[in-house]
Amino acid sequence: MVRPDRKRPVTSVDVAAAAGVSQATVARCFTTPEVVAPDTRLKIEAAADRLGYVPNAIARSLKSQRTNIVGAVVPALGEYWQNVVTYFSRRLTARGRQLLLFSFLDHAEVNETLEAVMQYRLDGLILASANIAEAQLARMRQTGLSLVAFNHPDAAGIVPSVTVDNEAGASELARHLAGLGCTRVLYLGGVAAASTDRARFRGAARTLASTGATCNYMEAGAFTYDAGYRAADTVVNLDRLPDAIMVGSDEVAFGMLDGLRRRGLTAPADVLVTGFDGLPQASWAGYDLTTLVQPADQLAEHAVELASGDGSDSSDAPPPSVVVAGTLRRGLTTRKGDAGRARPGSYSRRNCGTEPSAGR
Amino acid sequence: MVRPDRKRPVTSVDVAAAAGVSQATVARCFTTPEVVAPDTRLKIEAAADRLGYVPNAIARSLKSQRTNIVGAVVPALGEYWQNVVTYFSRRLTARGRQLLLFSFLDHAEVNETLEAVMQYRLDGLILASANIAEAQLARMRQTGLSLVAFNHPDAAGIVPSVTVDNEAGASELARHLAGLGCTRVLYLGGVAAASTDRARFRGAARTLASTGATCNYMEAGAFTYDAGYRAADTVVNLDRLPDAIMVGSDEVAFGMLDGLRRRGLTAPADVLVTGFDGLPQASWAGYDLTTLVQPADQLAEHAVELASGDGSDSSDAPPPSVVVAGTLRRGLTTRKGDAGRARPGSYSRRNCGTEPSAGR
DNA sequence: CGATCCTATGTATACGTATTCATCGTTGCA
DNA sequence: TGCAACGATGAATACGTATACATAGGATCG
Structure with a gap:
């Protein structure tokens, strides 16, 4: 390699001098190569290569805005x-x-x-x-x-x-649940002030209402795992468990699933659970969550x-x-048929013989 | 707001004109405010505010290198x-x-x-x-x-x-396992060619050898959940199950845990499992993984x-x-005491009455 | 009270490139 | 052969800022 003095970076002017052309031609060679003659282009490219020239995007940006x-x-x-x-x-x-x-x-x-x-x-x-x-x-x-x-x-x-489409997505999840016979649904939102949260609840409530099902709203307080985990305690202490819990985001749903499990409840045996987002982890066998996959x-x-x-x-x-x-992902957490397979009292996961769909 | 013609962005020259000073003084006002007189500074700041001036970092970068x-x-x-x-x-x-x-x-x-x-x-x-x-x-x-x-x-x-410190971290995990009486350990790496993988295995093997324990190496093929999930099948088909599986990364470890569970095996009852990285999910109750937490x-x-x-x-x-x-996180997956609590044949997760540590 | 120093500011230039305009040689066509 | 058109290139300038240098006051000190 040629030593470019190690202090002064090589510019288009240096290349121009080395190639025996003007700076303008060098610039053209890197922006609109088709307007420069093939042989001059070769000369310039050779010189640029030899000197280790790298165009300066900062200067370019300043000029080109x-x-x-x-x-x-x-x-x-x-x-x-x-x-x-x-x-x-x-x-x-x-x-x-x-x-x-x-x-x-x-x-x-x-x-x-x-x-x-x-x-x-x-x-x-x-x-x-x-x-x-x-x-x-x-x-x-x-x-x-x-x-x-x-x-x-x-x-x-x-x-x-x-x-x-948050509203339509939640609506699709709700239809899925309704089709499984759910009539008492709990919607667990993350932060009620969030517009996405409201839209999802709206879609769920509207669709469930049209099937005669009820849909109560509850707020986890944050879109986090811990918030879902804690919310599980509240859910368990309800007078009567809902048929299904629609959780406003996958991450919160993971917390909910683990929180329920800690209290001896499991999905889908005791209650159905859905998420929203379609995170890679939703496909993990440990959760295998029914959710609405966002086409990220x-x-x-x-x-x-x-x-x-x-x-x-x-x-x-x-x-x-x-x-x-989005598109619906049907996971284990709403697979009604499997509810019977799990022996009562033993909320074991070993029975779910499902392969995880390739986690991307 | 003043209309800056909507086409030409306002520059330091515009501000200078508006404030009745030179462009240089405006520049100084934004780079070394202490060298400009307080009252001129106020004039300039007022003018800049009024015009909606934003310094141009591109031009600055070009000049200042x-x-x-x-x-x-x-x-x-x-x-x-x-x-x-x-x-x-x-x-x-x-x-x-x-x-x-x-x-x-x-x-x-x-x-x-x-x-x-x-x-x-x-x-x-x-x-x-x-x-x-x-x-x-x-x-x-x-x-x-x-x-x-x-x-x-x-x-x-x-x-x-x-x-x-990959080697020391793996060594610490190994010491932890040795202290629990493990003598036959399987190290499940992600990609054998990765230098981090090799360093971790080295630390584990060295420390285990010094306690008289064996440490075989096995490659998952990738640092992914799926790779760990598939590797579980191989592990289960071994002639004899190891005492512990040291997995080279948390994500692979999650796959391993779920894969084992599918085959009816669970940690820590049947085999101990450790990870490496300290991902937030390692603290989730669903995994509660013993791992080495990187101080990210x-x-x-x-x-x-x-x-x-x-x-x-x-x-x-x-x-x-x-x-x-890094620092050791002791999770459920190596808690020997809990192995007795889980009824044999029912690898239930409901019995682990541990709170998840706040997931950050 | 004059010389000196310091502070605040103005003037001028450089950073490296893209692009307009002018120039020059060449080709095509009448 | 002469003129227009064209293709390739050079000269010059602008993009917006930072800074070295020069300069003008004012304060300080002898």
């Missing part, structure tokens, strides 16, 4: 979000974009850090479950940034939005497409609002 | 890595840095995408479990980039490295510190190699 970077603001905790982030990353690199990630614990951090993020002139920004002040939203859009709200139905209409790859793809700002930015059109349908 | 961005290259799959990413993110924003994330499925993608990432002139780059060609490593360091290998012991000595926050903090390149870059010193000790 496009960074090719898309940001994502995502809750730090929760299996669901950790899962989604990797989809974002993969989709973006497939499009030649980079992902600038910011995960937050507390909503208060968001507005603060958003200021710092804005300095980087991102092409797009995906806001996942983040409550941003509307004033700030407006300011951000003025900069030409492509905002996308991800699984945050509240924002639909204000900002382009991508979300799973499709959701991410749509979000990334909107955030990449490739589309015509005719700012008069109403913000597009993509809603994708 | 520092982007304040740190990259991370991380495997896309696996609960462990998804967990680690959020720690990176949080630590970096705490230091005023941004995280550019790239998650890969296949090692082949890495070298390809790394070229694109290099164009962004990152301040540092954290390589997690990524096999990079040494030639490329050398080229990258020449650019002044602060490289850090994360949990990739192979790289220690070549590149600054941060890793948990400390590891991330060290990696971030090295990657931020704050330290003196006297390139002659040997690359620092940080090794952090």
Whole structure:
């Protein structure tokens, strides 16, 4: 390798000098190769290779006003979000974009850090479950940034939005339960204030009501395993156990299943249990949960497409609002037939001879 | 708000004009506020506020040759890595840095995408479990980039490295098992070629040998739940069951536990089981796994510190190699006392009256 | 009271690239 | 052969900021 002085990084000017052409031609060679003559192109590529030239994306961004970077603001905790982030990353690199990630614990951090993020002139920004002040939203859009709200139905209409069809999904789960003869259902939400939670409950309650079943609401307090685990105690102490518990998220459902088990109850023998999200762990044999699988790859793809700002930015059109349908996963936790197989008094799992579906 | 023409973003020049000062003073006001007179500062801040000025980090980076961005290259799959990413993110924003994330499925993608990432002139780059060609490593360091290998012991000595003490951790688990009277132990690794896997087996084998116990090696084939689940079949078909199974990672261990359970075996009654990593799910009541908890926050903090390149870059010193000790988590899966409580033939989980430790 | 130092600010330039405009040689066609 | 059109390249400039240097006051001290 040639020693590029080790201090001064090699620039397009250096390459130009080495190849005996002008800097402009070198630049063209890396952005629009088709307009430069084949032999000059070879000379330039050879020189660039020899010097170890790497184009400077910072300078390019400054000139072209496009960074090719898309940001994502995502809750730090929760299996669901950790899962989604990797989809974002993969989709973006497939499009030649980079992902600038910011995960937050507390909503208060968001507005603060958003200021710092804005300095980087991102092409797009995906806001996942983040409550941003509307004033700030407006300011951000003025900069030409492509905002996308991800699984945050509240924002639909204000900002382009991508979300799973929560209401229809919950409705499908409810229909599934109704078909199994459930008439008394308990809906265990995570946080009642969350718009996704409300939409899911709405879908469940509406559908169950149409079948004559009841659907009470209960709040776990958080979208976490522990919240579900604790909620199980409350459920067990009810006057009468419901036929089924619809849990608002898989992670909470896992806690519920384990909490019930600790009290000697098991699904589906004593009560049916469903989740929502379709986490990889739902397919694990230890839970084998009936749930609504979010098509995470499709959701991410749509979000990334909107955030990449490739589309015509005719700012008069109403913000597009993509809603994708999920798919039902039938797991052991609602398999009525198996309830008989388990011997009463022995809530053993060894009897469930089901293979886990390949955990992705 | 003033209408900034909606097309031309407002720059420091605009603010300077509005405040009646020069552009240089505006710049100083945002980088070294202490050198500008208090009253001029107020004037500038007022003008900036009024115009909605946001400093342009791209231009700043071009001039100052520092982007304040740190990259991370991380495997896309696996609960462990998804967990680690959020720690990176949080630590970096705490230091005023941004995280550019790239998650890969296949090692082949890495070298390809790394070229694109290099164009962004990152301040540092954290390589997690990524096999990079040494030639490329050398080229990258020449650019002044602060490289850090994360949990990739192979790289220690070549590149600054941060890793948990795999050997000592496995040794501690082994001591724990030996103390419980185990003499025939099976070590179930993920991928034998992985350096972390080898280090863990080494620690386990060494310590067990010193107590007179045997320690055979077996390979699951991948660091996944399914691999562990399938390996359980092989284990069950052994001539004689080992006293304990040391699994090389928590995720594989979860699969093993569920796989054993399907065959009517349970931990700790029939065989003891340990994991490695300390995932949040290890604390879930459904598994309650004995494992070695990696101090993810400390590891991330060290990696971030090295990657931020704050330290003196006297390139002659040997690359620092940080090794952090993990801590043992004693779970139900090695609680010998409970083995008696479970009625033989009924591998029920309802009897484990343990509270899950708060899942963080 | 003049020389000196310090503080606050203005002027000018560089960071590395993309792109517009001009230039020059070549080809095609009449 | 002459002129237009074209293809390839060079020269020049702008993107928005940080900073070295210069400068103008004011304070300090002898």
